Amino acid sequence: MQFSDRTAIVTGAAHGIGLAIAQRLQSEGVRLVLGDIDSDKLKGAVETFSGGSDVIGVAADLSSSGGADQLVREAITAFGKVDILVNNAGGGVIRPTLQHTEETIRATLDRNLWTVLNCTLAVLPHMIERGYGRIVNIGAESVRNGLYMHAVYNAAKGGVHGLTTGLAREFAGNGITVNTVAPGSTKTAAVEALMNRLEHAAARADGADQPTGTVGEMIMGIPAAEILEVERQTLALIPVGRHGTVEEIASAATYLASDESAFVTGQVLSVNGGSSML
Numbered sequence: 572m573q574f575s576d577r578t579a580i581v582t583g584a585a586h587g588i589g590l591a592i593a594q595r596l597q598s599e600g601v602r603l604v605l606g607d608i609d610s611d612k613l614k615g616a617v618e619t620f621s622g623g624s625d626v627i628g629v630a631a632d633l634s635s636s637g638g639a640d641q642l643v644r645e646a647i648t649a650f651g652k653v654d655i656l657v658n659n660a661g662g663g664v665i666r667p668t669l670q671h672t673e674e675t676i677r678a679t680l681d682r683n684l685w686t687v688l689n690c691t692l693a694v695l696p697h698m699i700e701r702g703y704g705r706i707v708n709i710g711a712e713s714v715r716n717g718l719y720m721h722a723v724y725n726a727a728k729g730g731v732h733g734l735t736t737g738l739a740r741e742f743a744g745n746g747i748t749v750n751t752v753a754p755g756s757t758k759t760a761a762v763e764a765l766m767n768r769l770e771h772a773a774a775r776a777d778g779a780d781q782p783t784g785t786v787g788e789m790i791m792g793i794p795a796a797e798i799l800e801v802e803r804q805t806l807a808l809i810p811v812g813r814h815g816t817v818e819e820i821a822s823a824a825t826y827l828a829s830d831e832s833a834f835v836t837g838q839v840l841s842v843n844g845g846s847s848m849l
């Protein structure tokens with residue numbers, strides 16, 4: 572990959588896919604600003620990077636414009652510029668549509684669409700002024716394959732896919748590319764731990780496990796057996812026959828963030844084991 576003296580913001584980088592993207596970018600020599608709402612996990616993530624001085628963390632709620640402005644401001648203060656924005660913060664509130672409430676719908680849109688809008692709007696004037704930018708959004712394969720229990724999440728991620736094409740056209744003349752990586756089901760450590768707990772719960776007669784924590788919040792109140800059914804349906808859709816890895820998503824995001832992807836813009840790149848094609 573080609574990166575000439577670049578600085579990147581990666582949102583939602585405290586763990587999972589975001590942290591894997593940050594690690595891959597750092598291995599390519601990119602300076603990093605990690606943004607996340609979870610300050611404890613973010614601190615732990617920053618500490619995993621060796622050589623520390625080229626990596627900072629900014630704890631902020633990026634679903635507010637104030638949080639996004641703070642992230643971009645601190646990045647420019649620390650490193651003088653921002654070349655790359657990876658809009659990875661997100662996460663679903665996964666449940667049957669009629670079990671959503673106004674609160675869970677707003678939470679889904681806040682996490683997955685407003686974080687992207689706010690960070691993009693905060694960084695664009697700076698990128699325009701410098702005549703260079705790479706914006707890489709993390710969307711979702713479920714927008715294309717209509718995965719069970721994902722309708723509201725898809726409304727938010729579909730917004731991200733749509734934003735990609737419009738921004739790409741509008742800012743192509745400013746040296747800025749805008750693309751989206753759409754992951755299929757990806758086994759982060761958190762997802763794997765949750766699935767193990769659910770399998771134990773479903774094996775018990777009541778099957779009534781109520782997981783807690785970041786991933787657990789997304790499916791609170793949904794019986795373990797139903798979530799495992801979504802998992803089964805997801806795998807059945809993937810010709811390659813397995814979930815993706817965080818490194819596979821990071822690899823695609825890194826290409827789109829690199830200097831050498833200059834002629835690629837307005838694209839949604841599925842990294843999905845073939846669960847939708849074309």
Ligand SMILES: NC(=O)c1ccc[n+]([C@@H]2O[C@H](COP(=O)([O-])OP(=O)(O)OC[C@H]3O[C@@H](n4cnc5c(N)ncnc54)[C@H](O)[C@@H]3O)[C@@H](O)[C@H]2O)c1
Pocket residue numbers: 582583584585586587588589606607608609631632633634659660661662663681682683686709710711712753754755756757758759761762785
């Ligand atoms: N894991 C999958 O199977 C999968 C599939 C398709 C798409 N995705 C998307 O990929 C991205 C990363 O996925 P993951 O599984 O690593 O997710 P995750 O939930 O483990 O991590 C998301 C990160 O975003 C942060 N975040 C959420 N809201 C925020 C806010 N308002 N401000 C700042 N930070 C915020 C969280 O604290 C968390 O660290 C997400 O956008 C997710 O929707 C994941």
